Structure formats: structure tokens, C-alpha cells
Amino acid sequence: MPISVRDIQEKEFSRQKRDGYNIEEVDDFLDEISDQLSVLIRENMALAEQVKTLQAENEKLAASANAPAVEAAPTPAPTPAPAPVETVASTETAYDEPSYFKNLELAMRDTLVNAQRIADDTVAEARKKAQELISSAEEQAATTVSNAKVEAEGVKAEADNIRKTIATYRANFRRLVEGQVQVLKETDSLFD
Numbered sequence: 579m580p581i582s583v584r585d586i587q588e589k590e591f592s593r594q595k596r597d598g599y600n601i602e603e604v605d606d607f608l609d610e611i612s613d614q615l616s617v618l619i620r621e622n623m624a625l626a627e628q629v630k631t632l633q634a635e636n637e638k639l640a641a642s643a644n645a646p647a648v649e650a651a652p653t654p655a656p657t658p659a660p661a662p663v664e665t666v667a668s669t670e671t672a673y674d675e676p677s678y679f680k681n682l683e684l685a686m687r688d689t690l691v692n693a694q695r696i697a698d699d700t701v702a703e704a705r706k707k708a709q710e711l712i713s714s715a716e717e718q719a720a721t722t723v724s725n726a727k728v729e730a731e732g733v734k735a736e737a738d739n740i741r742k743t744i745a746t747y748r749a750n751f752r753r754l755v756e757g758q759v760q761v762l763k764e765t766d767s768l769f770d
Contacts, residue, residue, distance in 0.1 A: 586611065591693075598697025608686055615682065 589607060591599040 593697065596701070598701065599693055604690070604693070619678065
């Protein structure tokens with residue numbers, strides 16, 4: 579299927595994780611474009627030569643139609659060799675295939691350089707965003723750790739308070755029991 583200008587403009591290459599565009603895919607696409615442009619250029623050159631040949635024949639016919647009938651018979655017709663030579667020369671001046679391909683190569687190279695620059699910019703931006711995400715995550719982790727330490731210290735303080743309360747309760751309970759034991763010893767004598 580021939581590639582249109584729109585196909586070239588709208589072509590999007592898939593991106594690889596690190597290296598930008600898929601090099602094989604870009605090379606294949608550029609080879610396809612190059613092949614089709616080469617065919618079109620050859621067809622264009624052939625058609626231009628046919629147009630020149632037909633114009634030369636048309637001029638000959640017009641010249642022979644305008645010439646008197648008596649002069650046309652004894653005078654031989656001009657040789658057709660100069661017309662094709664002139665056509666080839668004018669075609670070469672109008673279109674220089676090596677310079678055209680050189681310009682095309684430069685344009686493709688510029689396009690690839692721009693594509694690589696865009697890929698590099700995209701990678702740099704992705705790295706920047708990744709670094710920002712990492713920094714944000716590290717900051718969030720530090721905040722979480724700090725909050726956890728504060729909470730752990732709070733829980734530790736609460737546990738210390740509970741231990742002190744238990745120790746106080748035990749001491750009070752021990753005094754109560756010892757007091758009751760003392761009362762029972764004293765009351766033992768009361769019941770005798």
C-alpha cells in the first residue's frame with residue numbers, strides 16, 4: 579500500500595523503555611518510504627521525458643504544417659536526435675537525482691535526530707518525575723517513621739503508667755491484706 583504524506587506525518591513509533599524509539603521499526607519505515615519515493619521519482623523523470631518528447635514532436639508537426647508544401651518535400655526533416663539530448667539536459671537541470679537523495683537523506687537524518695532528541699527529553703522528564711516520586715516517598719516514609727516513633731513513645735509512656743499503677747495497686751493491696759492479717763491476729767485474741 580503506498581504511503582501518503584499524511585501517513586508519514588501521522589506515523590507513531592512505539593517506544594522502548596530505555597532507548598527511545600524501536601530502531602528496527604524506524605529503519606523499516608524509512609526503507610519503505612525511500613523505496614516508494616525512488617519509484618515515484620523515476621516515474622516522474624520518465625513522464626517528464628515523455629512530455630518533452632511529445633512537445634518536440636508537437637513543435638515539429640506545427641512547423642511542418644506552417645511550412646509551404648513545396649519546401650517541405652525537398653527539405654529533409656530535422657533529425658530527432660537533438661530533441662532527446664535537449665530533453666535529457668533539461669531534465670537533469672530540473673532534477674538532479676543524487677542531490678535530491680542527498681537532501682532527502684539530510685531531511686531524514688534531521689527527523690531522526692529530532693526524534694532522538696524528543697526521546698531523550700522524554701527519558702529525562704521521566705527520570706525527573708521518578709526522582710520527584712522517590713523524594714516524595716522518602717519524605718513520606720520519614721514522616722511515617724517519625725509519627726510511629728512518637729506513637730511508640732506514647733504507648734511506652736502509657737505502659738509505664740500502667741506498670742506504676744499496678745505497682746501502686748499491689749502495694750496498697752499488700753498493705754490492706756497485711757492490715758487485715760494484723761486485725762485477724764488481734765481479733766484472734768478477742769474470740770478466746
